[in-house]
Amino acid sequence: MTAASTANWAAFDRPELQAGFAQAQGGCEVRVALDGMHCANCSARAERLLAADVSALRVNLVARDISFRFRPAQVRLSALLQRLDEAGLQPRVLAHEASATRAIAQRRRAFARAGVATLCAMQVMMLAWPSYFGVQPQPPIEQLLRIAQALVATPGVVWAGWPFFSDAVRALKARSLDMNVPVALALAVAYGASLWRVAHGAGALYFDTATMFVCLLTLGRLLEGRTRARAVAHLRALSERRALTAQRLGTQGLETVPINTLARGDILVVAPGDALPADGELLDARAELDESLLSGEAQAQLRARGHALLAGSINVGAAPLQLRVSHCGGDTRLAQITQLLDLAQTQKPRLQQLSDRIAGHFVAAILLFAVIGLLLALARGAGLDAALNIALAVLVASCPCALSLAVPAALAAATDRLARAGVLVANAAALGALARIDTVLFDKTGTLTRPSMRLRRTRALAGLDVNRCQQIAAALERGYRHPIAAAFAGIASGLVVREAEQIAGAGVQGLIDGQRYWLGAAEQAPVALQLPREFQIADGCTRIMLCDTHRALACFELESPLRSEAPALIDELHRRDINCEILSGDSHDAVSAVARLLKIDQRAARQTPEQKLQRLQALQAQGRRVLAVGDGINDAPLLSAADVSAALPQGAALAQQRADLLLLGDSLTALPLAMDIAKTCNRRIRENLAWALGYNLVVLPLAMSGALSPWLAAAGMSVSSLLVVGNALRLAPAARKDGSIVGESVAVAKKPLGRLAGNV
Amino acid sequence: MASLYLLIPLGVCVVFAAIAAFVWASSNGQFDEIAAQADRLPDDER
Numbered sequence: 001m002t003a004a005s006t007a008n009w010a011a012f013d014r015p016e017l018q019a020g021f022a023q024a025q026g027g028c029e030v031r032v033a034l035d036g037m038h039c040a041n042c043s044a045r046a047e048r049l050l051a052a053d054v055s056a057l058r059v060n061l062v063a064r065d066i067s068f069r070f071r072p073a074q075v076r077l078s079a080l081l082q083r084l085d086e087a088g089l090q091p092r093v094l095a096h097e098a099s100a101t102r103a104i105a106q107r108r109r110a111f112a113r114a115g116v117a118t119l120c121a122m123q124v125m126m127l128a129w130p131s132y133f134g135v136q137p138q139p140p141i142e143q144l145l146r147i148a149q150a151l152v153a154t155p156g157v158v159w160a161g162w163p164f165f166s167d168a169v170r171a172l173k174a175r176s177l178d179m180n181v182p183v184a185l186a187l188a189v190a191y192g193a194s195l196w197r198v199a200h201g202a203g204a205l206y207f208d209t210a211t212m213f214v215c216l217l218t219l220g221r222l223l224e225g226r227t228r229a230r231a232v233a234h235l236r237a238l239s240e241r242r243a244l245t246a247q248r249l250g251t252q253g254l255e256t257v258p259i260n261t262l263a264r265g266d267i268l269v270v271a272p273g274d275a276l277p278a279d280g281e282l283l284d285a286r287a288e289l290d291e292s293l294l295s296g297e298a299q300a301q302l303r304a305r306g307h308a309l310l311a312g313s314i315n316v317g318a319a320p321l322q323l324r325v326s327h328c329g330g331d332t333r334l335a336q337i338t339q340l341l342d343l344a345q346t347q348k349p350r351l352q353q354l355s356d357r358i359a360g361h362f363v364a365a366i367l368l369f370a371v372i373g374l375l376l377a378l379a380r381g382a383g384l385d386a387a388l389n390i391a392l393a394v395l396v397a398s399c400p401c402a403l404s405l406a407v408p409a410a411l412a413a414a415t416d417r418l419a420r421a422g423v424l425v426a427n428a429a430a431l432g433a434l435a436r437i438d439t440v441l442f443d444k445t446g447t448l449t450r451p452s453m454r455l456r457r458t459r460a461l462a463g464l465d466v467n468r469c470q471q472i473a474a475a476l477e478r479g480y481r482h483p484i485a486a487a488f489a490g491i492a493s494g495l496v497v498r499e500a501e502q503i504a505g506a507g508v509q510g511l512i513d514g515q516r517y518w519l520g521a522a523e524q525a526p527v528a529l530q531l532p533r534e535f536q537i538a539d540g541c542t543r544i545m546l547c548d549t550h551r552a553l554a555c556f557e558l559e560s561p562l563r564s565e566a567p568a569l570i571d572e573l574h575r576r577d578i579n580c581e582i583l584s585g586d587s588h589d590a591v592s593a594v595a596r597l598l599k600i601d602q603r604a605a606r607q608t609p610e611q612k613l614q615r616l617q618a619l620q621a622q623g624r625r626v627l628a629v630g631d632g633i634n635d636a637p638l639l640s641a642a643d644v645s646a647a648l649p650q651g652a653a654l655a656q657q658r659a660d661l662l663l664l665g666d667s668l669t670a671l672p673l674a675m676d677i678a679k680t681c682n683r684r685i686r687e688n689l690a691w692a693l694g695y696n697l698v699v700l701p702l703a704m705s706g707a708l709s710p711w712l713a714a715a716g717m718s719v720s721s722l723l724v725v726g727n728a729l730r731l732a733p734a735a736r737k738d739g740s741i742v743g744e745s746v747a748v749a750k751k752p753l754g755r756l757a758g759n760v
Numbered sequence: 761m762a763s764l765y766l767l768i769p770l771g772v773c774v775v776f777a778a779i780a781a782f783v784w785a786s787s788n789g790q791f792d793e794i795a796a797q798a799d800r801l802p803d804d805e806r
């Protein structure tokens with residue numbers, strides 16, 4: 001949506017549109033992208049323009065957006081937008097995502113909890129300081145210190161540790177034991193017993209242990225959560241680029257209306273370059289549409305009058321198109337595909353992590369031992385106080401702190417390491433499965449091949465110079481946006497075209513130096529063509545002809561070029577005994593050509609999303625662990641159901657959000673590296689778990705016998721945790737000055753790829 | 761030592777004030793973009 005196409009800002013004052021904005025403190029919160037904001041001066045100007053009329057104004061120069069709160073009763077949003085537009089800041093209201101707002105609130109609360117836990121833990125330790133060193137203050141002062149500890153520990157345990165309590169309750173309600181159960185129990189017992197002892201003025205306190213426990217656990221979770229939030233932030237930005245308004249043809253001509261006021265039968269006008277706001281029926285004779293968001297295929301689609309058009313596709317023709325709305329809102333195909341995705345996601349096989357399997361038994365054992373310790377002490381004739389001491393020592397010392405850090409610390413380190421290699425991990429659980437992959441399913445278009453077309457060969461047919469033919473073609477295609485035009489974009493041409501015209505469904509034509517030329521598919525040519533036989537070979541190429549008014553001048557062979565890194569990648573995968581398969585919606589010829597080049601035997605062409613899903617389920621039924629690599633929404637059900645999925649970022653935004661791994665840098669090179677890192681990560685997790693379990697086996701008898709004093713229990717737990725984190729961080733080694741990365745298996749993976757990269 | 765009867769409760773009050781200030785600041789998004797601060801330096805190149 002450009003500034004010019006929305007000169008009419010009034011639609012943004014409509015209550016239907018504003019209903020979508022987040023409401024806070026009697027105002028609407030809105031975020032506006034300012035594409036024209038380039039420097040600190042611009043952002044200061046934007047602030048000055050709005051400051052008088054809005055509150056909670058925040059400018060983000062990095063993301064080039066501005067957010068503010070306004071009161072619809074007092075100020076018109078359209079006036080604010082108009083003001084920004086006139087200042088040249090190119091405002092664009094960003095689509096409101098309820099889930100995004102929720103995620104931000106969650107992240108803020110997690111950060112606040114970790115901060116409060118840390119603050120409380122440090123303050124409690126300050127107040128407990130005399131008892132650490134055996135200093136005996138006067139009894140009233142000591143009691144005052146104990147009360148102060150209880151007060152300061154309360155927000156640190158109750159508020160900051162609240163998620164552990166609520167998760168534990170949820171787990172118990174579901175009749176299962178997870179790590180939150182002993183954590184919550186230890187916190188409750190340590191905090192409750194300490195409170196009771198404060199009230200009675202005697203006995204050791206565990207406030208320091210409890211708060212430090214919460215602090216370590218929340219920091220670990222925060223670390224993991226932030227790394228994952230970084231991975232999805234730019235994806236959210238993509239989904240926010242949806243249009244919020246549509247141009248509707250009303251009784252008084254064209255009006256700009258919010259998309260949620262559209263109804264079946266409305267007639268909409270979509271400018272060139274804009275996305276369709278709803279499904280509908282084409283009213284113009286012809287139109288050209290980029291449906292790559294819906295099909296993942298880059299070819300612009302030609303549609304004739306009466307054909308169904310889909311919301312989310314882009315009008316790539318030269319003229320505005322008209323459509324009559326048939327489905328809008330949640331009824332569009334785009335929305336339905338999203339629902340299909342949700343379904344596929346719920347059916348996704350649960351990734352069993354090693355720690356999850358162990359945790360259930362481990363937790364039960366800890367609880368059992370704590371109770372046994374308590375009963376044994378009571379049987380030996382110790383008082384309830386001493387018995388409780390032993391039970392607490394068991395819970396605190398053997399609390400699965402290291403165990404609970406073992407997995408997230410390694411995952412966070414691996415995520416960070418992968419991000420630096422250009423792979424964003426959207427779903428950390430997928431790393432475990434990635435290490436055990438034995439089959440890879442590839443989409444073709446945009447995955448193994450580049451999404452745009454490339455000129456492979458030019459054959460001059462009428463004695464004309466090849467360069468001259470290319471220059472004529474480049475001049476004719478100049479200014480168009482479809483994939484064929486992209487193939488000629490790199491050819492410099494000084495020729496001037498007059499009366500340039502696009503004949504939808506056929507090609508382009510124009511006058512150059514007084515001569516009329518035509519460029520398009522051979523079957524559509526305006527003159528009868530005698531094609532040599534070699535032009536009729538089905539080898540997956542697209543052929544287009546250049547003609548003048550009476551004969552063919554040249555034939556251009558276009559192809560979707562293979563990604564340069566694809567052959568090396570497939571070789572590398574074969575070397576690792578990983579099966580590769582191509583599942584593509586494209587023609588048999590095109591798929592076979594690519595499969596031959598890459599030496600892939602298993603291939604299937606003309607696949608619908610349902611067929612792709614069936615093939616995947618058949619493989620999974622054979623016990624295969626499948627990685628799916630693709631882009632576009634038609635791959636998305638496949639990506640969701642696969643054990644692990646990877647997507648290339650220039651694909652449709654939706655597919656990226658469903659994928660476990662996002663390959664940045666428009667390249668497949670990082671895949672073997674990601675598998676290596678996943679393997680290393682799995683090894684680290686296993687080492688960490690082994691350490692945590694070993695430590696607990698040693699410490700448990702000590703705690704049970706009552707030989708472990710409280711400070712020793714807490715110290716042992718901390719050292720154990722530090723060791724686990726340190727081991728996990730070995731996974732993310734620092735980059736060397738020459739840019740290479742110091743890592744064990746990483747260097748091995750890079751070598752063959754580096755050697756082969758230049759071959760294609 | 762008598763001063764401790766005043767200083768300890770005062771210290772506890774200060775901790776609670778700090779907690780309140782921190783929660784207020786983080787729920788208002790003050791820590792949303794810690795890493796972005798580095799990019800806020802004047803960018804004269806563009």
